[in-house]
Amino acid sequence: MHYLKVAVGVLFGIAVFLFLDYALPSKNTVRITNTYNRLTSVTASNAIFYASENTGTVENAQGQRDVRFIETVRPNGKVFVYRNEDTGWIWPPYFKYDSANLQAEATNLRSGRNDPQWVSITAYGWRLAWLSTYPNAVSVDTLSDANERPRNWAASIVCIVLLVLLVLIWRMWAQFQERGFGWRRKA
């Protein structure tokens, strides 16, 4: 029983970490090489990695969406592809509905290898090539050179708030266990 509890606890911890790793924003220093949209099939296996239906991206009868993409190159030469999709008012709570503007900004910041314009792209999500999933770009900021790594304030603040809430819930739980909900008096 003890080992079972430990195993369940470890699995829960991994699940929480993966959830936060997916949902929290992350920043990457990249150079934008191309922007375009392409018909993309959103299937049952990768639908949870795309935005919810009816949030701005048109979906046709075959379940294909015309998704905007941003192709980038990292300072180490490896490529990275972002999608650029509205999240609307649903999950995850980014409330993003300016993907057309973001696409225009990204197109404006395209640059070649000889005259690179480095940018910091904030995005959430995972690039899983075998499921055809892409991180969703949320914002783009210009940088002065490739070694700049802007601090990820948003994710830090969310983590601190979640920790404070966890401590609060733990204290409330302890108080309710000790004294009930208030109408049962301590002897």
Add this chain to the structure above:
Amino acid sequence: MAAFLRLILFLLIAEWVFYLLLRIYIRSLRRERLEEIWDERHPLMPGNTPARRAFVRRSMIGFDKSLRSRLLLLVFVLPNLAVMGIIYWINWQ
């Protein structure tokens, strides 16, 4: 628009649940503190006596008007401000 209304609805439900739990929590903390105050003042009357219960009941009158109790209403303000902040930072920056 329906999605926006649903967001507001879910946010309100979550805020109400959290508000009620927090309210029970801080009232419970205050009541525990009042019992300790009574026990310190009356070391010869230990335990959960009717006098102590009456003292706690009397002292809890007006607790809803205290600053701590009123600060709880921030539960209905801060999440909404956070949502508006996110909307601003994502779409207008």
